[in-house]
Amino acid sequence: MTTGTAPIAEYQKKTNTNRLGLWLFIASDLFVFAGLYVARFYLLGASVRPEVNQIIGLVITAVLLLSSFFANRGEIAMAHGDHKTFRRSFLITIVLGVLFLIGVVGVEWQIAPYGPGQDTIWSLFYTMTGFHAFHVLTGVIFLVIVYRNARKGLYDAERHWPVEAAAVYWHFVDVVWIFFYPALYLIGIPPA
Amino acid sequence: MDEDKKKQEYWKGFTILILLGTFTIGEFFVGSVAPAWAAVLIVIASLKAYYVVRDYMHIGRVFEPEEEVS
Numbered sequence A: 001m002t003t004g005t006a007p008i009a010e011y012q013k014k015t016n017t018n019r020l021g022l023w024l025f026i027a028s029d030l031f032v033f034a035g036l037y038v039a040r041f042y043l044l045g046a047s048v049r050p051e052v053n054q055i056i057g058l059v060i061t062a063v064l065l066l067s068s069f070f071a072n073r074g075e076i077a078m079a080h081g082d083h084k085t086f087r088r089s090f091l092i093t094i095v096l097g098v099l100f101l102i103g104v105v106g107v108e109w110q111i112a113p114y115g116p117g118q119d120t121i122w123s124l125f126y127t128m129t130g131f132h133a134f135h136v137l138t139g140v141i142f143l144v145i146v147y148r149n150a151r152k153g154l155y156d157a158e159r160h161w162p163v164e165a166a167a168v169y170w171h172f173v174d175v176v177w178i179f180f181y182p183a184l185y186l187i188g189i190p191p192a
Numbered sequence B: 001m002d003e004d005k006k007k008q009e010y011w012k013g014f015t016i017l018i019l020l021g022t023f024t025i026g027e028f029f030v031g032s033v034a035p036a037w038a039a040v041l042i043v044i045a046s047l048k049a050y051y052v053v054r055d056y057m058h059i060g061r062v063f064e065p066e067e068e069v070s
Helices: A010-046 A054-081 A083-112 A120-151 A159-187 B003-035 B036-056
Strands: none
Touching: A010 A120, A010 A159, A054 A083, A054 A120, A054 A159, A054 B003, A054 B036, A083 A120, A083 A159, A120 A159, A159 B003, A159 B036, B003 B036
């Protein structure tokens, strides 16, 4: 996680390799989410969806999109050496990430009319939201670690790969939800 | 100069947020009145994902030659 004292050119070269590695990881992780997404339409079709609260879905989606904006803002700030804006932006991202988790696990799961063992619809709902929520949790942990390291002064405008990696991972989690949101909350109607 | 670039990047990030918000409200509306329009909703989601991957995740950096990476 530390940036070390390697010359800038060497650090940039390593960053390029790291960047490629991160994207390969994201691509491999994407296959799992894609499998769940395809399973949702294969098993339920486009005419049925879980009986979930659409307003809660909209609110938690807005929270996650807003968190992505602040993650991006934090990354830009660090790239320009603006530590104060970085810290504020990443802190807001972390808070919004926790709010999203509370919205899904603490609210949506609690008010859902059925549990995961009810039928295929609810089994898919809990698997998709649960697997995604686990990624949000790991993203929050990642952001906290980077935030903490930044406070120690480990990153600067030239050397901040962990900041970029945390932001990119966070946006990836956001992209997954961009597809899951309509699949779970908007497409189809609850069964009678 | 650097301050201008920073402001420009902040503004771009804000523009994307507004775009994402608009698309989200749009898909919520479509999902409320026409939940059978799966293709439309998937297209809207794909557009949102495109902007996040391009402008927030900066996928272009992966393909840039080393000396041009900023």
